[in-house]
Amino acid sequence: MKSMFFELTLNVMMRMMAGKRYYGEGAEELEEERKFKEIVMTETLELTREEIDKEIGSKRVMEESDIGKLPYLHGIIKETLRMCLVTPLLIPHESSEECSVGGFCIPRGTMLLANTWAIQNDPGCWEQPSEFNPERFIRPEMVKNGFKMLPFGTGRRTSPGESLAMGLFPFTLGSLIQCFEWERIGEEMVDMSEGNGLTIPKAHPLLAKCTTPTYD
Template sequence: MIDVLLGLQENEPEYYTDDIIRGMMQVLLSAGSDTSAGTMEWALSLLLNNPEALVKAKAEIAKNIGQAKLIEESDLSKLPYLHGIINETLRIHPTAPLLAPHESSEECTVGGFDVPQGTMLLVNMFAIQNDANFWAEPTKFKPERFQGLERKKEGYMLLPFGAGRRGCPGEGLAMRMVGLALGTLVQCFEWERVGEEMVDMKEGSGLTMAKAEPLLAKCRPCPTMVKLLSQS
């Protein structure tokens, strides 16, 4: 990506300045890497605290993918429960709890409120996705709630990537990256908590919502996957 931007800089140096390129790379790293890694950490933490969901995910992968090959991107459409796990993780612990700031380009009325031109708006997506008025048992981890809705948007109740023309352009890539990585971890390894106590789910601080305490877990290769892993 840096090579491409430097190539563009040769033709349009007035636009593709060093500051612009540095800014783009910072956005790509923070929005495209940190968020996906954080989502996988939250998802695995939730699965360790809800082992019955981990068993269901592993069974779905065994049934639809088998144990003769690793999950591939083209297999993700066969794993609706895994997709539900990711959506439920993004609902309960969105890595970006506040959507990117928006500003009204002209005076308007929204929900009976007069909004002057130039008003800055921050959408509290975390509050919407954990609101008991919209979600049954919002604090409970229930991937099943998304079964049958794989191809439907949850209106404006599920907004981990925003919505409309200002929605995150990396949504498709992120869902595939997280699905492929998380699915592979579930397929290839047996996971356990390090002790009897539940994984700490307190949120930390920062631009993206990381865990206050990094996940520490035990894993070992699944006996049925050892041969395949040794060949990878």
């Protein structure tokens, strides 16, 4: 009911201010309406649903071959991997030979930790890094100094699971968004606090409400 009351309130406000309604039956299908919803809907779930509806529709369930048509969905996954790294310090490496990193001499046998969290959240590289903005991966001009994305590490020890994960994530998440409506269970935002562990688990499991969407 919360989302319906929300739409009702906004419709009343917009009827008063602009003389038109932007939600539900009788709402005009305007570019202006699309932009208004885009501004109002801060979480990004609805934009992904719109992208899936536009590219795949509701007559069939998405297939793996569809994921290339969904740049916004990819943006969400990349932005999540940028802000919430699975392994913020990668896996400890050891220098097999003496080497130089950033002007510092690193003796052979030194344990090396790469702070990828700092790189991926560096304001020198990313515009407003604390803001969740999947569009930065759609509009590359928003990224300063090129991409500084290393969620899977890099080089010879890079994660061999990268292509598996990047194929499976959009397909799994996209299918969940296409097949169900998702909502938080209460007023509170999802608790993103981190628990202990090598791969930074969520401290509290995600609880969400899902319902089956109704299509015309």
